[in-house]
Amino acid sequence: MREYIIRRLLQVIPTVLLITLVVFAMMQAIPGDPLMALLGDAYDEEDAQLLRQEYGLDKPIISQYFIWLGKLVQGDWGESFISGRPVLQDVLIRLPVTAELIVLAMLVALLIAIPAGTIAALRQNTWGDYTAMSTALMGISIPDFFLGILLLLVFSVSFNGLLPSSGWVYLPGTCPSLICEASVWGNLKHVMMPAIALGVGRAAILTRLLRASLLEIIRMEYVTTARAKGLTEKLVILKHALKNALIPTVTIMGLQVGFMIGGAIVVETLFAIPGLGTYGINAIILRDYQQVQGFILLVAVCFVVVNVWVDLTYSLLDPRIRYNA
Amino acid sequence: MKLQVLNGATNGSAATAVIEPEAPVGRAGVPSESLLAQTARRLKRSYTALFGLGIVVLLVLVAIFADVLAPYDPVVNSMNEMFQAPNRTHWLGTDQFGRDMLSRIIHGSRVSLAVGLSSVLLAIFVGVPLGIIGGFYGGKADTLIMRAMDLILAFPVFLLAIIIMIMFTPTAGLLGAMKVIMAIGIVRIPIYARLVRGSVLSIKEKEYVEACHALGQHDPKILLRHILPNCMAPIIVTGTLSIATAIIVEASLSFLGLGTQPPTPSWGWDLKANVAWIQQTPWLALGPGFAIFITVLGFNLFGDGLRDALDPRLK
Numbered sequence: 001m002r003e004y005i006i007r008r009l010l011q012v013i014p015t016v017l018l019i020t021l022v023v024f025a026m027m028q029a030i031p032g033d034p035l036m037a038l039l040g041d042a043y044d045e046e047d048a049q050l051l052r053q054e055y056g057l058d059k060p061i062i063s064q065y066f067i068w069l070g071k072l073v074q075g076d077w078g079e080s081f082i083s084g085r086p087v088l089q090d091v092l093i094r095l096p097v098t099a100e101l102i103v104l105a106m107l108v109a110l111l112i113a114i115p116a117g118t119i120a121a122l123r124q125n126t127w128g129d130y131t132a133m134s135t136a137l138m139g140i141s142i143p144d145f146f147l148g149i150l151l152l153l154v155f156s157v158s159f160n161g162l163l164p165s166s167g168w169v170y171l172p173g174t175c176p177s178l179i180c181e182a183s184v185w186g187n188l189k190h191v192m193m194p195a196i197a198l199g200v201g202r203a204a205i206l207t208r209l210l211r212a213s214l215l216e217i218i219r220m221e222y223v224t225t226a227r228a229k230g231l232t233e234k235l236v237i238l239k240h241a242l243k244n245a246l247i248p249t250v251t252i253m254g255l256q257v258g259f260m261i262g263g264a265i266v267v268e269t270l271f272a273i274p275g276l277g278t279y280g281i282n283a284i285i286l287r288d289y290q291q292v293q294g295f296i297l298l299v300a301v302c303f304v305v306v307n308v309w310v311d312l313t314y315s316l317l318d319p320r321i322r323y324n325a
Numbered sequence: 326m327k328l329q330v331l332n333g334a335t336n337g338s339a340a341t342a343v344i345e346p347e348a349p350v351g352r353a354g355v356p357s358e359s360l361l362a363q364t365a366r367r368l369k370r371s372y373t374a375l376f377g378l379g380i381v382v383l384l385v386l387v388a389i390f391a392d393v394l395a396p397y398d399p400v401v402n403s404m405n406e407m408f409q410a411p412n413r414t415h416w417l418g419t420d421q422f423g424r425d426m427l428s429r430i431i432h433g434s435r436v437s438l439a440v441g442l443s444s445v446l447l448a449i450f451v452g453v454p455l456g457i458i459g460g461f462y463g464g465k466a467d468t469l470i471m472r473a474m475d476l477i478l479a480f481p482v483f484l485l486a487i488i489i490m491i492m493f494t495p496t497a498g499l500l501g502a503m504k505v506i507m508a509i510g511i512v513r514i515p516i517y518a519r520l521v522r523g524s525v526l527s528i529k530e531k532e533y534v535e536a537c538h539a540l541g542q543h544d545p546k547i548l549l550r551h552i553l554p555n556c557m558a559p560i561i562v563t564g565t566l567s568i569a570t571a572i573i574v575e576a577s578l579s580f581l582g583l584g585t586q587p588p589t590p591s592w593g594w595d596l597k598a599n600v601a602w603i604q605q606t607p608w609l610a611l612g613p614g615f616a617i618f619i620t621v622l623g624f625n626l627f628g629d630g631l632r633d634a635l636d637p638r639l640k
Contacts, residue, residue, distance in 0.1 A: 015479050018476050018479060019479055019480070022476065022479075022480070022488075023488075026488050026491070026492055029492045030491060030492055031494065137622070137625060137626065137629070138622065140621075140625060141569065141618055141621040141622035141625050142618050142621075143573050143576055143577065143614075143617055143618070143621070144577075145576075145577065145580050145596070146596065146614035146615075146617060146618060149596070149600060149603070149610050149614055150614070152600075152603060153603065153607050153610075153611075157603060157604060157607055165603075258481035258482065259481070259482065259483070261481045261483070261484060262481050262482060262483025262484060262577070263483070263577075265483065265484075265487075265581065266577050266580055266581060269580070269581060270580075270600065280487075281581055281582075284487070284491060284581075284583070285582065292491065296484065296487075296488060299481065299484055300479065300480050300481070300484065303479075303480065303481050303484075304479065
């Protein structure tokens with residue numbers, strides 16, 4: 001097991017290097033001179049030349065990449081053109097907010113998907129099944145941000161601000177500055193609608209998948225054997241069928257994190273949550289490419305880390321995988 | 326014949342299934358039913374798939390005849406008519422610039438459908454040949470293609486679409502729509518490349534392909550006449566379901582201001598613009614939102630039906 005974990009972790013290195021290469025190429029491909037953005041109206045060719053030398057922009061492109069990579073590794077992700085703040089510090093402040101949103105959205109997805117998928121499979125071709133599947137199809141078809149808007153209309157507009165329509169209250173102990181509000185209840189009120197908006201689509205996907213897996217598993221011989229041994233139906237389903245049906249669900253959950261990162265960007269923008277998504281989108285709007293670069297790098301690296309974590313979890317759930325890997 | 330169906334991860338059932346269509350059982354002298362005829366027969370029996378197809382056909386007609394159907398010009402401002410509630414003259418009200426929402430939704434269908442269909446076609450036209458070459462020839466070509474696909478897949482789909490749109494710089498009109506098509510198309514290429522490669526790896530070992538080689542047929546002819554047709558079923562199913570995903574991605578990009586730019590009517594952009602006034606004019610956000618939802622639902626219903634028709638055992 002240890003060998004498998006080490007091998008899997010080592011595979012992260014080339015992937016992250018490729019990501020840095022793509023992000024670097026992207027920054028080079030953006031039209032316009034970055035120094036023009038940096039200097040703005042004060043642009044002067046002499047100053048620009050000095051800055052080019054200072055930032056190593058006069059060197060060959062390959063050298064520029066390795067200089068940039070060296071700085072990244074040392075934690076120097078550059079400074080915002082606009083605020084002058086270190087990019088790494090800013091993205092790391094916002095990461096826990098986005099992570100909380102994604103984790104809670106996944107929790108919402110599982111709380112809906114596990115009972116719905118199980119009922120749909122155990123009551124196949126009944127009204128329970130049809131209702132679960134029709135609802136799942138609608139859940140898949142509704143964009144996160146539109147569901148968010150519907151929730152806003154119900155809980156913020158119709159019920160006179162029962163839930164806040166925007167902003168954020170931090171969890172106690174996670175406040176990044178001295179002037180932000182922090183409370184568990186406030187945080188829950190702010191995160192509830194965004195988490196539901198982001199989680200429902202994933203719940204629909206997981207419901208369909210869990211139903212399909214369960215339908216396959218409850219027809220397997222070992223489930224018949226468990227029943228023949230006289231185990232109660234509840235025990236057969238919970239201990240033998242559902243446990244195994246959750247294995248592919250974990251994989252898809254991991255893959256869904258990629259989609260949730262995308263969804264979180266949109267949902268954060270809708271609810272004005274100070275997470276990575278709003279940070280990235282504001283940076284794009286303001287053309288602060290240092291911030292854009294930091295945002296993309298962090299999100300892509302998080303995606304790789306999540307994929308590795310899913311692989312390792314998968315191998316824990318299904319021991320056959322590590323021997324075959 | 327074996328067919329491999331990979332449902333897009335976004336539509337719920339990402340399981341890969343190998344399909345063994347029923348063997349032709351035509352009586353002597355009676356030609357056996359083709360896969361197309363079997364699919365059409367099964368589709369006719371699925372009311373949900375027909376309902377989805379109905380929505381799709383209706384939307385295509387709305388997009389084609391948008392100029393005739395829209396009661397007003399969707400881009401002309403009318404400042405003395407701004408923020409009107411739904412009424413007899415403006416059925417869905419007017420936005421902050423006094424533009425008729427119904428007309429904007431009708432014209433917005435063009436962008437959504439054009440981006441949805443074209444991006445999937447782009448991904449198919451690039452991804453399928455890459456998958457065929459990789460699967461059929463193997464070796465270095467396969468390694469090179471698949472590593473390139475892995476590189477694309479190393480990024481979350483939506484993030485990569487954002488990166489590409491930053492590089493392209495979003496604009497209005499046809500050029501703006503083409504940029505979005507490119508961005509969404511590029512991020513979807515690996516889906517088809519991987520899907521087709523898997524199918525080709527299986528199909529190329531079949532006796533009839535060996536027979537073609539023995540008969541001295543050239544590779545391009547074998548690929549186009551014998552291998553590609555046998556990969557079509559999963560491509561069609563994945564393609565149909567991918568249109569739904571592409572429409573959501575387009576709307577999301579527009580919602581963030583990275584899709585087609587105003588004044589070009591776009592459901593995602595209109596939704597974003599109208600959310601700002603949600604307290605005062607909540608109805609304005611509903612129109613574009615439901616338009617996206619119904620369109621995506623239509624494609625998902627039809628795609629699901631198509632998948633079930635091509636392999637009823639997956640139902």
